[in-house]
Amino acid sequence: MVVSVSVSVNGQPYKDQLEPRLLLVHYLRDHLGLTGTKIACDTSQCGACTVLLDGVAVKSCTCLAVQADGAAVTTIEGLAAPGTLHPIQEAFWNKHGLQCGFCTPGMVFATHELLRQNPNPSADAIRHGLEGNLCRCTGYQNIVRAVQTAAAAMGGRR
Amino acid sequence: MSARIFGSAIRRREDPRLLTGTGTFTDDISLPGMVYAAMLRSPHAHARIKRIDTTRAKGAPGVLAVYTGADTAGVLKPMPCAWLIPNSNLKVAEYPVMARDVVHYVGDVVAVVVAKTAYQAFDAVEQIDVDYTPLDAVVDPQKAAASGAVQLHESAPGNVAFHWTVAGGDTDAAFKKADVVVKDRIVQQRLIPTAMETRSAVAQWTAASGELTLWNTTQNPHIVRFIGSIVTGVPEDKLRVVAPEVGGGFGSKIPQYPGEFLTAFAAMKLNRPVKWTETRSENFVATTHGRDHVQEVEMAGTRDGRITGVRATVWAGMGAYLSAAAPGIPTILHGLMLSGPYQIPAVHEDVYGMYTNTTPVEAYRGAGRPEATYMLERLIDRFAQAVGKDPVEVRRTNLIPPFTNGHTVSTGLAYDSGNYSAALDKALSHIGYPALRKEQETLRKQGRYLGIGVTTYVEICGLGPSQVAGAVGFQGGLWESAIVRFHPSGKVNVFIGTKPHGQGEETTFAQIVSDELGVDVNDIKVVHGDTDKTPMGWGTYGSRTTAVGGAALVLAVRKIKDKAKALAAHLLEASVEDMDYADGRFFVKGAPAKAKTIQDIALMANVAWNMPAGMEAGLEASSFYDPPNFVYPFGAHVAVVEVEPDTGRVVLKRYVAVDDCGPQINPMIVEGQVHGGVVQGIGQALWEEAVYDDRGQLLTGSLMDYAIPRADLLPDIEVLSTVTPSPHHPLGVKGIGEAGTIASTCTVYNAVIDALRPLGVNEVPMPLKPERVWHAVRAARKGA
Numbered sequence: 001m002v003v004s005v006s007v008s009v010n011g012q013p014y015k016d017q018l019e020p021r022l023l024l025v026h027y028l029r030d031h032l033g034l035t036g037t038k039i040a041c042d043t044s045q046c047g048a049c050t051v052l053l054d055g056v057a058v059k060s061c062t063c064l065a066v067q068a069d070g071a072a073v074t075t076i077e078g079l080a081a082p083g084t085l086h087p088i089q090e091a092f093w094n095k096h097g098l099q100c101g102f103c104t105p106g107m108v109f110a111t112h113e114l115l116r117q118n119p120n121p122s123a124d125a126i127r128h129g130l131e132g133n134l135c136r137c138t139g140y141q142n143i144v145r146a147v148q149t150a151a152a153a154m155g156g157r158r
Numbered sequence: 159m160s161a162r163i164f165g166s167a168i169r170r171r172e173d174p175r176l177l178t179g180t181g182t183f184t185d186d187i188s189l190p191g192m193v194y195a196a197m198l199r200s201p202h203a204h205a206r207i208k209r210i211d212t213t214r215a216k217g218a219p220g221v222l223a224v225y226t227g228a229d230t231a232g233v234l235k236p237m238p239c240a241w242l243i244p245n246s247n248l249k250v251a252e253y254p255v256m257a258r259d260v261v262h263y264v265g266d267v268v269a270v271v272v273a274k275t276a277y278q279a280f281d282a283v284e285q286i287d288v289d290y291t292p293l294d295a296v297v298d299p300q301k302a303a304a305s306g307a308v309q310l311h312e313s314a315p316g317n318v319a320f321h322w323t324v325a326g327g328d329t330d331a332a333f334k335k336a337d338v339v340v341k342d343r344i345v346q347q348r349l350i351p352t353a354m355e356t357r358s359a360v361a362q363w364t365a366a367s368g369e370l371t372l373w374n375t376t377q378n379p380h381i382v383r384f385i386g387s388i389v390t391g392v393p394e395d396k397l398r399v400v401a402p403e404v405g406g407g408f409g410s411k412i413p414q415y416p417g418e419f420l421t422a423f424a425a426m427k428l429n430r431p432v433k434w435t436e437t438r439s440e441n442f443v444a445t446t447h448g449r450d451h452v453q454e455v456e457m458a459g460t461r462d463g464r465i466t467g468v469r470a471t472v473w474a475g476m477g478a479y480l481s482a483a484a485p486g487i488p489t490i491l492h493g494l495m496l497s498g499p500y501q502i503p504a505v506h507e508d509v510y511g512m513y514t515n516t517t518p519v520e521a522y523r524g525a526g527r528p529e530a531t532y533m534l535e536r537l538i539d540r541f542a543q544a545v546g547k548d549p550v551e552v553r554r555t556n557l558i559p560p561f562t563n564g565h566t567v568s569t570g571l572a573y574d575s576g577n578y579s580a581a582l583d584k585a586l587s588h589i590g591y592p593a594l595r596k597e598q599e600t601l602r603k604q605g606r607y608l609g610i611g612v613t614t615y616v617e618i619c620g621l622g623p624s625q626v627a628g629a630v631g632f633q634g635g636l637w638e639s640a641i642v643r644f645h646p647s648g649k650v651n652v653f654i655g656t657k658p659h660g661q662g663e664e665t666t667f668a669q670i671v672s673d674e675l676g677v678d679v680n681d682i683k684v685v686h687g688d689t690d691k692t693p694m695g696w697g698t699y700g701s702r703t704t705a706v707g708g709a710a711l712v713l714a715v716r717k718i719k720d721k722a723k724a725l726a727a728h729l730l731e732a733s734v735e736d737m738d739y740a741d742g743r744f745f746v747k748g749a750p751a752k753a754k755t756i757q758d759i760a761l762m763a764n765v766a767w768n769m770p771a772g773m774e775a776g777l778e779a780s781s782f783y784d785p786p787n788f789v790y791p792f793g794a795h796v797a798v799v800e801v802e803p804d805t806g807r808v809v810l811k812r813y814v815a816v817d818d819c820g821p822q823i824n825p826m827i828v829e830g831q832v833h834g835g836v837v838q839g840i841g842q843a844l845w846e847e848a849v850y851d852d853r854g855q856l857l858t859g860s861l862m863d864y865a866i867p868r869a870d871l872l873p874d875i876e877v878l879s880t881v882t883p884s885p886h887h888p889l890g891v892k893g894i895g896e897a898g899t900i901a902s903t904c905t906v907y908n909a910v911i912d913a914l915r916p917l918g919v920n921e922v923p924m925p926l927k928p929e930r931v932w933h934a935v936r937a938a939r940k941g942a
Contacts, residue, residue, distance in 0.1 A: 019277070030276075035186035036179015038405075040354045041438040045861035048354060076179035089177040093169055096830045100660030101176025102183065102354040102405030123874075130869040134861070136354050136406050137660050139837030140869040142830055 005069045009034065010078025018065050024058075025049045027065035028075055036076035036105050040134070047133030050106035050113075051075050057113035059106075059132075076105035079112075087153040088112060088146075097146030099137030107133050111147050119156040123148065164673035164889075167826035171679065172664040181403040184358035184373050185435045192360070193222055195424050195434035196279035197417060198269040198286050199444060200261035203297070203515035203854020204308065205290035207259055207268065215271055215285040220278030222428055224286065225270045225420070227258035234419055235389045237479070240381075241486035242631040246320035251311035251513065253479035255389070255416040255423075261290070262310055262478035263515050264856055265443030267416050272424045272432060295515035295854035299475035300452040302512040310478060310513040319476050319511035320485055324493040326568030327504030332467030336458035340540040346451035346529045347924050348475065348848040349841075350858070351522050352866050355405020356436035357445055359418040361425035370426065371398045374418045377407045377657050378697020381634065383689045385414045385482070390422050401687040404659035408838070409521030410445050411659070412699050413482035417444065442859045447848055448522020450475035451488060451529050457537040458504075463545050463552045467504040468496055470533060476511045477518035483632075484520050485511055490630050491526030491618065491700075494569045498534045499578040499616040499792055500556040505568050515854040521699060523838050524899040527617045535613050535904035539911065540920075548595075549908070550586065553614050554579065563885040573616065573790040574884045574892075577818070581880050582614050585794040585816040588878055594798065602916055608811075609913025611797040613905040619893040620705030620789035620884075637784035638707040639693040642671065642714045644777035646764040648757030650682040655695010656707040657687050661895060662827040663703055667711055669823050670889070674715040675722075675756050676742020693780060701791070701893025704823065705884075710783035712888050717779035725763060726754040728770040789884045789892035793817035795836070795901040797909040803917060806932030808844060808910055810873055815901070818880040819894040820887070828894050829877045835898020836875050841867045842899075843906035847925050865925075918942055 002017040009032060016031060028034045028051070037060060040048035049060040052074035060073075080086040085093065088111050098104040107130070114121060114129035121129060126147045127140070135143060175181040212224040237253040257266045269286050273279035294308040301307060302317040310317055333339060359374040370392045376382050379399040387394045404411060417434055425432040436444060451474050458467040474488035488509050496505045538556075542549040558565055560577040567573065591610075598608045621627070624635035641653040652667055668682040685691055695707065719739070726744030727734045730752065738747045745753035759777065762768060766775035798812040815832050822828045845865035849857040858864040875898075883890025903924075910926050911919065918938035922930050 021277075026276075029186075030188075033188070034179070035182070038183070038355070039185070040356065040405075041861045043438070043860050043862050046354065046438075076177075080178070085174070085177060092177055093173045096170065096826050098173060098176055099662070099830060099834065100354065100406040101173070101181055101403065104176055105179050108177070127869040127872070134354065134866060134868065136352055136408070136838070136866060137834045138830060139833035139835075139867070139875060140872060141833045141874055144869065144874075 003066050005066055007068045008072040010075060020064065020066055022065045023061055024063040024065045024068050025060035028060060034075045034077050038102055038105060040102065045134065047110055048103050048106040050109040050133065052109060052112065057109045076108060079108065088150040091150035091153060092146040095142050095146040095149050097138065097143045103133060103135040107135065107143060111150060114147065115151055115154060120151055162673065163669050163679060164823055167824055168665065168679065170662050170665045171668060172662065183355055183403045183405055184360060184375050187360045187373055189360065189362055189431040192431040192433055193272055193274055193428065194276040194279045195270055195272045195421055195432050196283045197267050198283045199440065200257065200264055200266040200268055202261055202290050202292050203264050203295035204293040205261050206293060207257065207261065208289040208291055210269060211287040212269065214287065215282040218278065218282040218285050220274040221271060221282045222274065223272045223424065225424065226268065227254065227256035230256050230423060231258060234423055237414065237416060238385060238388060239480040239485065240385065240482040240633040241484065242633060243320060243322055243485045243489050244631045246322040248320040248485060249314035249318065250480055251313050255419055263517055264854055265517055267420065270420050270424060272428060297514050297516050297850040297852065297854050299450060299473040299512040299514055302514045303473055303510060310515065314513055317513040319480060319513055322489040322493065322509045323507065324496065324569055325506045326570060329467050329469050329504040329506040332504040333458045333469065336466055337461040338541065338544045339456055339458050340537060340544050341456040342536055342540060344453040344455060344533060344536060345923055346449045346453065346532065348450035349448045349522055349846050350442055350848050350864055351408040351410035351448055352864065353406030353408055353410060356438055356441040357415065357417060358435040359421040360431060360433045361422040362431045363425040363429060365429050369396045370422055371400065372418060372422055373400045373402060375404050375411050376401045377404065377411045377659060377699050379657055379687055379689050380655060380694050381697055382414055386419065389419045398690045401657050404657065407659055408523045409448060409525055409699060413446055413520050438861060439859055442864065443517055443856055446481050446520035447477065447517050448519060449529060450519050453533055455533050455537055457541050459541050459545065461545055463547045463555045465500055465502050465541065465556045468502055468537065470507040472507065472509045474509055474511050475514050475516060475519055477514060477516045479518050481518040481520040484518065486630065486632060487521055487526045492530045494571050495527055495530040495618055496569055497567045498531060499558055499576065499614050501558050503568055516850060523835065524896045527896065527900045528839065528903055531615045531900050532904040535908060539908050550591065550612050553582065553612065557614060571618065572787065574787055574886060575882050576616060576790060576792050577880065577882050578614055578616065578792055581792060581816045581818055582794040584878055584880060585796050585814050588876065589796045589812065589814045607801045607803060607913040609799045609801060609909040611905045611907065611909030611912060613795045613901045615901045616790050616792040617897060617900045618788045618790055619701035619896060620785060621700035621702045622788045623786060624784050634696055636696055637782055638695045638710040639780060639782045640707065640711040640714045641693050641780040642718055642778065644760035646761050648681065648760040650677055652682060652684045652711065653692045654684060654686050654707055654711065655693050656703040657698045658703060659698060661698065661703060661831065662824065666704060666823040666827060667708065670708060670712055671715050674712060675719060677756060701895040704891055705789045705887065705893045706783060706785055708891060709785065709888050710781045713783055714779045714781035717781065718777060721777065722756060722759040724770065725759050725773065729754055729762065729768065786886050789887060791817065791819045791892040791894060791897050793897060793901060795905040797905045799906065799909040799913055801910055801913040801931060803935045806928035806930065806935065808926055808931060810840065810906065812876065813873060814876045815898060816878045816880060817894060817897045818882050819892040819897065820883045820890045821881055823891065831894045832877050832898045833875050835896060836902040837867050837872060839899040839902030840906050842903045843924060843926060845925050
């Protein structure tokens with residue numbers, strides 16, 4: 001059994017016949033070749049697969065591709081124009097907010113969501129805001145600095 | 159002259175691709191015609207396989223093949239153990255790539271399915287019928303040593319994989335004469351490394367030429383090729399191993415695993431590319447674990463606080479089979495560090511490596527040194543309490559005085575350089591130690607329990623001299639190599655044998671080249687991780703990439719500099735002796751205006767229109783560096799915690815790390831390594847624990863159950879440093895990847911015990927979860 005799904009990903013429209021059980025993350029990675037979105041757990045604990053669904057951060061391993069029917073998805077490949085960086089990406093670079101980089105796409109979108117909800121978060125609010133995303137390399141400290149830097153660069157814009 | 163690039167906190171050159179999702183990790187690779195493998199793993203910790211029926215699986219949609227141990231027997235060799243420690247009666251039990259008759263742990267591979275899609279492969283795995291006869295299991299390394307314990311391997315009677323001993327000085331006399339003896343029984347709980355990227359492999363076989371390419375998640379692709387050629391039979395020259403981006407390893411991606419070679423086997427049988435990627439649940443049981451020691455330890459000393467001896471017996475869990483480097487970890491990397499940064503005249507340790515029905519244990523960040531540091535730091539706090547002195551004072555009394563070029567300790571190691579008291583002073587002065595002790599007193603009167611933990615540590619890394627590696631049974635060398643190649647335009651490629659996977663050497667190694675030759679770091683690309691492109695090297699672990707690989711690189715660069723100087727002399731019609739160099743320019747002494755830049759030289763060397771007689775064309779050099787000694791980073795850490803006795807909750811209030819890794823190439827990256835390392839060690843102290851039930855089922859088999867540190871649970875780590883160069887390293891640098899982890903577990907633990915001491919609590923089993931702390935407080939209150 002297949003279901004017809006229409007979805008816009010990074011501004012590009014797609015129409016596919018998909019198995020209903022297909023997870024959004026597998027659709028993005030295996031069908032569309034957008035491998036920037038990572039898979040690091042089976043249980044929605046790690047947040048590596050976080051993307052934007054109609055502008056809101058979701059863990060794409062907890063979402064079926066069919067649930068994205070009619071929606072707009074933004075993945076890490078589409079957050080900024082090729083050759084440019086979004087202020088959040090720039091801040092992670094400036095503050096050494098990544099080491100192996102595997103959790104980074106998810107962290108960037110978790111930050112995006114955090115700043116959407118609270119454009120000027122305190123360090124404590126950042127630490128709580130990121131508790132759904134795991135990083136094993138950085139100890140989170142430079143991620144917190146990166147989020148503060150991004151918040152300042154974005155000047156309270158959502 | 160601009161600021162020196164060596165020592166500059168420049169942004170990392172690897173980051174833009176990682177930030178934009180354009181870096182390629184193994185699971186991101188897709189090849190034309192690629193199919194997918196999934197593993198059936200044993201659900202039993204110990205069982206006899208009566209029958210495997212693959213009929214249903216073979217008929218499932220999309221399935222191309224199902225393989226069992228009967229298919230791989232005689233085709234794939236068993237997994238070799240690569241650290242055969244001598245004088246230890248080592249018993250290497252056969253570690254088959256797939257179990258045929260008996261499974262020895264939950265996670266042992268029993269069958270492999272290959273299907274057109276990953277979903278189909280997972281579905282078909284469920285269709286394999288296996289009849290098992292469950293057997294008794296043993297999971298605790300000390301219990302495995304008991305008489306009557308279930309036996310894992312006929313070849314290892316009593317489940318003993320090895321018994322290794324280290325001794326220096328007269329320990330018996332030290333304990334006989336001691337004023338004070340303190341004892342402890344420590345359980346260094348088993349940990350699960352949990353790199354964010356699970357393991358993965360993609361194999362491509364070209365039957366016509368007999369060539370195999372294996373992309374996989376490894377910290378050491380050249381070792382995978384070496385071992386892979388043994389296991390698969392593909393000759394080394396036809397086996398290309400590529401480690402693309404690797405998403406963390408922490409030791410768990412050092413060893414080779416059956417999964418990679420089974421993926422290769424399937425690709426060769428089916429003659430098409432095959433991909434296999436672990437699920438996280440699979441990672442928890444199938445990727446190596448760390449620590450797992452039971453330690454019975456004692457310390458002897460004088461009434462005035464001088465330590466005279468340390469004695470220990472350690473039962474180190476090895477898991478069901480010996481993983482590649484496993485025997486060296488609780489022995490060479492642990493026992494030899496028994497006296498730490500202290501002057502301890504007599505030490506003795508017996509280490510029993512024990513087979514248990516659990517996932518194999520390997521290196522995990524720190525690998526042996528955290529277990530040694532913890533042992534020593536726990537004992538010192540107990541000893542300080544016994545002699546009625548401040549734990550800081552006892553440490554000061556016993557620290558090795560500063561030395562710049564060698565100090566031999568009672569285990570026989572010759573530390574390179576150290577100034578331990580300077581690091582301790584800096585940490586204590588930063589945190590305001592005397593004031594903190596006063597605050598602790600004040601708060602206690604208010605019923606609040608503040609605790610302070612202080613650690614001084616030294617660790618052994620930069621592995622290491624190959625002659626020593628051979629002497630201690632490591633089945634390889636431990637040198638590194640580098641190739642530096644200047645292109646006609648003056649841009650540079652650096653090829654290295656190590657495999658950075660988050661540590662930032664694409665940046666720091668470019669800084670080394672830039673510092674020596676004045677080339678802009680943005681004109682230098684560091685290439686790593688592909689055995690067809692890079693020179694042989696032994697990989698990234700044991701904080702050795704910069705300590706050993708960085709030395710190889712700087713020596714290659716200096717060869718280039720010598721050649722460039724000779725060529726510049728020729729072009730300027732001067733003699734080499736009259737030449738000078740500054741900021742990427744070669745000129746005759748006293749005449750800096752008329753200079754040849756390194757780019758001029760690179761162009762001329764490559765076009766070779768005007769070379770001195772006898773000089774080869776090209777501007778390229780390679781170097782092999784075999785270190786004369788290990789390096790010994792050190793430092794002092796202080797933790798401040800508050801414990802709530804009524805809830806058992808531990809709040810980490812401050813954490814100060816002073817580490818000395820010699821001169822820092824990029825302080826931003828050093829700080830990042832310390833942050834991550836410290837937090838992993840805090841994880842062990844407070845949250846992380848692999849729990850098996852008595853039947854060998856892993857109860858903490860997901861990220862819901864195994865608690866790695868989260869952002870909201872941590873304070874900022876206050877990072878400071880001192881700088882004591884290594885006397886034998888060409889740049890004076892030491893490693894920093896593991897230091898934080900080595901020091902932080904005992905620092906936090908000691909802080910919690912310090913907080914609880916007025917309540918009569920002297921120990922709580924790690925990790926210090928609220929429930930355990932609460933029980934310990936309650937038991938102490940009842941006792942009182």
